[in-house]
Amino acid sequence: MPAPTCASCHTARANLRRPRSGQALCGACFCNAFEAEVLHTVLAGRLLPRGAVVAVGASGGKDSTVLAHVLRALAPQLDISLHLVAVDEGIGGYRDAALAAVRHQAARWELPLTVVAYEDLFGGWTMDAVARSTAGSGRSRSCCTFCGVLRRRALEEGARLVGATHIVTGHNADDMAETVLMNFLRGDAGRLARGGGLGSPGEGGALPRCRPLQLASQKEVVLYAHFRRLHYFSEECVYAPEAFRGHARDLLKRLEAARPSAVLDLVHSAERLALAPTARPPRPGACSRCGALASRALCQACALLDGLNRGLPRLAIGKGRRELELEEAPRRSVPAADALTAF
Ligand code: SF4
Numbered sequence: 001m002p003a004p005t006c007a008s009c010h011t012a013r014a015n016l017r018r019p020r021s022g023q024a025l026c027g028a029c030f031c032n033a034f035e036a037e038v039l040h041t042v043l044a045g046r047l048l049p050r051g052a053v054v055a056v057g058a059s060g061g062k063d064s065t066v067l068a069h070v071l072r073a074l075a076p077q078l079d080i081s082l083h084l085v086a087v088d089e090g091i092g093g094y095r096d097a098a099l100a101a102v103r104h105q106a107a108r109w110e111l112p113l114t115v116v117a118y119e120d121l122f123g124g125w126t127m128d129a130v131a132r133s134t135a136g137s138g139r140s141r142s143c144c145t146f147c148g149v150l151r152r153r154a155l156e157e158g159a160r161l162v163g164a165t166h167i168v169t170g171h172n173a174d175d176m177a178e179t180v181l182m183n184f185l186r187g188d189a190g191r192l193a194r195g196g197g198l199g200s201p202g203e204g205g206a207l208p209r210c211r212p213l214q215l216a217s218q219k220e221v222v223l224y225a226h227f228r229r230l231h232y233f234s235e236e237c238v239y240a241p242e243a244f245r246g247h248a249r250d251l252l253k254r255l256e257a258a259r260p261s262a263v264l265d266l267v268h269s270a271e272r273l274a275l276a277p278t279a280r281p282p283r284p285g286a287c288s289r290c291g292a293l294a295s296r297a298l299c300q301a302c303a304l305l306d307g308l309n310r311g312l313p314r315l316a317i318g319k320g321r322r323e324l325e326l327e328e329a330p331r332r333s334v335p336a337a338d339a340l341t342a343f
Pocket of ligand 1: 237
């Protein structure tokens, strides 16, 4: 059966059926619609004011590649300037190749690029060193816990270095839905309540962050990269197979097979959750070491590094971390389902 005609331009043959709407579109009309939707997300959410200097968290992967490409196309309309900021976590056999992809993109799109390294920022710690320290096997289940916290700090440092006023990351709807599931499964009520919305306004002196692709599905991000002929790095990090996120991803795939709207439903669910008044944590203050926002004496990054430097990495993660936190500032633990109110 011949492909139908594109439902938008009515002249070209359709190349795809949009996963979300089922609409048959040609590649060019799909890409235009995708860009228009990201523009709408940014404008409706007032994510990036005119004149913003935007640090784009660039990993070389599909999401940040698509994000940088779309924002570059929208930059004149939005009146923003872009600066790619890449983080070198120090993961042998993985990050070097990914950084090569970022350098290639920066040169091709004539965008400034700054690379910040864990090793320089965190007293010589690389992710490979953290992995050796946490498990001795070099492939610890805890790696992504450390890396997530350190990466957030590194991106903030890199963005400040280049004079950025805002940070954008390439998280798509699937990433966000996985995060919602993970927070539920861990009973992390605080993160669930904070996880809604399209970003954070920049509390405690942190730069405002947003996720312009948060309402775009992973499938559509891949389709956009395909039709715009974007080259990206697609190998998986060596530590990813051990990450808890993989379980959430598998669960989400099964949920999506039964209910195609499950991804966006989860993302929107997070926007409608709030902590019950009795479960609200104390107002965050400043980390006693670095001054970043912290709900305890030390912020997460300083607590993790402190545990590593003391040769007690287990104190900074999982059960041991809770013990450390309790020592610093006793706080009631509230199961997620008890702590949340849906509007
Ligand atoms: Fe870091 Fe984990 Fe991502 Fe690897 S998979 S870059 S360790 S967060």
